[in-house]
Amino acid sequence: MxxxxxxxxxxxxxxxxxxxxxxxxxxxxxxxxxxxxSLDGVWKSIVDPxxxxxxxxRLKPLKDGSSYFAxxxxxxxxxxxxxxxxxxxxxxxxPGDWNTQRPQLYYYEGTVWYRKIFxxxxxxxxxxxxxxxxxxxxxxxxxxxRKIGKHTGGYTPFNFEITGQVRxxxxxxxxxxxxxxxxxxxxxxxxxxxxxxxxxxSVEIVEVPMTFIxxxxxxxxxxxxxxxxxWVRLDGEQAEQSVTVEIPELGIAHKVRTDAQGYAAFEFRIxxxxxxxxxxxxxxxxxxxxxDSVSDRIxxxxxxxxxxxxxxxxxxxxxRGVSIHEEKPYGLGGRAWSEEHARTxxxxxxxxxxNFVRLAHYPxxxxxxxxxxEMGLMVWSEIPVxxxxxxxxxxxxxxxxxxxxxxxxxxxxxxNVVVWSVANETPHGPSRLKFLSSLIARTREMDxxxxxxxxxxxxxxxxxxxxxxxxxxxxxxxxSFNQYIGWYDGSPEKCDRMEWTFDIKKPVxxxxxxxxxxxxxHGDAGERFTEEYMEDLYRRSIxxxxxxxxxxxxxxxxxxxxxxxxxxxxxxxxDYNRKGLISDQGGRKKAFYVMKEWYEExxxxxxxxxx
Ligand code: GCB
Numbered sequence: 307m308x309x310x311x312x313x314x315x316x317x318x319x320x321x322x323x324x325x326x327x328x329x330x331x332x333x334x335x336x337x338x339x340x341x342x343x344s345l346d347g348v349w350k351s352i353v354d355p356x357x358x359x360x361x362x363x364r365l366k367p368l369k370d371g372s373s374y375f376a377x378x379x380x381x382x383x384x385x386x387x388x389x390x391x392x393x394x395x396x397x398x399x400x401p402g403d404w405n406t407q408r409p410q411l412y413y414y415e416g417t418v419w420y421r422k423i424f425x426x427x428x429x430x431x432x433x434x435x436x437x438x439x440x441x442x443x444x445x446x447x448x449x450x451x452r453k454i455g456k457h458t459g460g461y462t463p464f465n466f467e468i469t470g471q472v473r474x475x476x477x478x479x480x481x482x483x484x485x486x487x488x489x490x491x492x493x494x495x496x497x498x499x500x501x502x503x504x505x506x507x508s509v510e511i512v513e514v515p516m517t518f519i520x521x522x523x524x525x526x527x528x529x530x531x532x533x534x535x536x537w538v539r540l541d542g543e544q545a546e547q548s549v550t551v552e553i554p555e556l557g558i559a560h561k562v563r564t565d566a567q568g569y570a571a572f573e574f575r576i577x578x579x580x581x582x583x584x585x586x587x588x589x590x591x592x593x594x595x596x597x598d599s600v601s602d603r604i605x606x607x608x609x610x611x612x613x614x615x616x617x618x619x620x621x622x623x624x625x626r627g628v629s630i631h632e633e634k635p636y637g638l639g640g641r642a643w644s645e646e647h648a649r650t651x652x653x654x655x656x657x658x659x660x661n662f663v664r665l666a667h668y669p670x671x672x673x674x675x676x677x678x679x680e681m682g683l684m685v686w687s688e689i690p691v692x693x694x695x696x697x698x699x700x701x702x703x704x705x706x707x708x709x710x711x712x713x714x715x716x717x718x719x720x721x722n723v724v725v726w727s728v729a730n731e732t733p734h735g736p737s738r739l740k741f742l743s744s745l746i747a748r749t750r751e752m753d754x755x756x757x758x759x760x761x762x763x764x765x766x767x768x769x770x771x772x773x774x775x776x777x778x779x780x781x782x783x784x785x786s787f788n789q790y791i792g793w794y795d796g797s798p799e800k801c802d803r804m805e806w807t808f809d810i811k812k813p814v815x816x817x818x819x820x821x822x823x824x825x826x827x828h829g830d831a832g833e834r835f836t837e838e839y840m841e842d843l844y845r846r847s848i849x850x851x852x853x854x855x856x857x858x859x860x861x862x863x864x865x866x867x868x869x870x871x872x873x874x875x876x877x878x879x880x881d882y883n884r885k886g887l888i889s890d891q892g893g894r895k896k897a898f899y900v901m902k903e904w905y906e907e908x909x910x911x912x913x914x915x916x917x
């Protein structure tokens with residue numbers, strides 16, 4: 307998979323570059339600050355398990371005119387044979403997974419076609435894009451009867467240029483979304499979360515000037531708390547322009563000139579109040595070129611490590627975190643996408659005393675990151691390189707890298723994002739080390755300001771001595787790993803006997819631990835799936851953590867019970883992974899209060915130390 311990342315000429319010239327390329331145009335960031343028309347709401351849909359709308363009976367791809375992209379219907383001309391009709395087919399909501407919208411689609415994995423008719427009036431002096439927050443997993447987009455491109459990956463945004471193709475009046479947008487799991491995919495066929503299909507995030511028409519500010523990066527320069535550094539990238543024919551970066555509250559109005567590629571780097575002195583969980587300070591920032599202007603709210607902070615410490619703004623911190631899946635709260639089911647979902651989920655994390663969230667195991671929607679930033683929650687952001695990826699397949703690598711690039715591109719201006727994670731629980735081996743090392747190098751090249759890591763696994767030195775032997779630990783910034791002593795590995799008493807040692811002097815971070823309980827199910831502490839078992843496991847885990855040298859953060863698994871087809875005991879699991887500290891309906895389990903008490907203790911100790 308290759309991407310066009312060069313700045314290309316505006317208007318139709320640009321279309322020619324993108325058309326024929328199957329891939330989306332380079333990502334336009336900060337969509338909320340652009341001139342947009344929302345296409346969210348009711349769409350039409352056709353469920354197509356045999357991909358009848360895409361392939362003929364010899365399984366050859368149909369020409370656009372014969373495929374469902376043509377958006378014909380039987381009623382329009384009854385002399386012709388069209389065996390589909392969007393107009394009379396079922397409604398579906400966008401954004402939203404299909405699994406929770408219709409009982410028949412609960413386990414469905416395959417193709418669903420989406421169709422939206424929208425009115426539009428293109429301006430001759432503007433370029434138009436269609437932007438998808440995300441669609442899982444492979445998406446082919448067609449406009450007014452013609453395929454315009456394809457995107458792979460279920461959790462990152464993508465946009466296609468439709469200048470010259472979107473017309474005055476009614477337009478037909480047809481989107482084929484296929485969530486079939488694939489061995490070579492990222493993630494692969496095996497995971498522990500629901501494979502929600504569909505257009506799971508918002509869809510917008512984005513209107514920009516002929517030459518526009520496509521992307522920019524503005525953060526404190528690595529290692530400095532009073533120099534801001536970054537760059538801006540224009541897209542369009544008028545590449546060479548004067549650009550001003552303004553931060554009015556700090557008296558900054560810094561001018562730069564973009565080069566023939568529309569790119570300019572900048573650096574200037576700045577004296578900001580630093581962003582932190584206690585003071586999540588953001589500043590209005592305005593970037594203005596001769597042809598475009600974009601506003602954002604940006605915070606400034608430093609994040610680094612020193613020996614076994616994580617330093618935020620130069621000060622040692624403990625990351626009081628929790629892992630979260632992007633699933634709606636209160637038993638609504640399905641993929642979370644809205645600001646309200648984000649506020650509820652993150653509000654629960656705050657209630658537990660968190661200053662940190664691990665957004666597992668894939669990039670969450672932009673609301674999650676922005677609301678967390680506003681609430682003072684640091685973020686660990688991850689791509690779905692999970693378990694047994696095809697390490698030797700160059701296409702799998704390209705896919706993983708494209709998802710990484712899109713994650714970093716979208717969220718690199720968020721002060722709260724402090725760790726980029728490239729993988730979760732992947733098996734040791736040379737191909738995997740090469741694959742992940744390349745992803746890490748790519749991340750650092752794009753963003754030298756943040757920590758880079760992966761969720762690794764523990765290893766035993768002897769029966770009671772535990773460590774991490776993974777070669778990847780030499781490459782990443784944190785010794786971060788998942789461990790389930792007391793759940794998958796023995797019973798909770800085992801925690802009492804463990805001794806942890808690490809050869810490498812880096813901060814230790816436990817990215818997962820925990821066990822399952824059904825909210826309201828009580829019994830003996832020895833009985834699995836009772837709140838008492840889980841509570842005991844958390845208490846013993848915490849006592850064990852107190853003996854771990856260099857422990858700098860914990861993100862228990864997991865904030866809320868989440869759907870997973872791996873979890874099959876009727877009456878207990880019912881398709882839910884029950885390791886949530888909070889139930890799918892919002893009930894706080896006993897272990898929630900154990901975590902809360904510990905985090906409040908840590909916070910109080912930190913406050914005492916700084917007084
Ligand atoms: C893990 C995985 C996570 C699972 C969890 C579990 O190690 O990283 O995705 O959901 O264990 O509950 O088994």
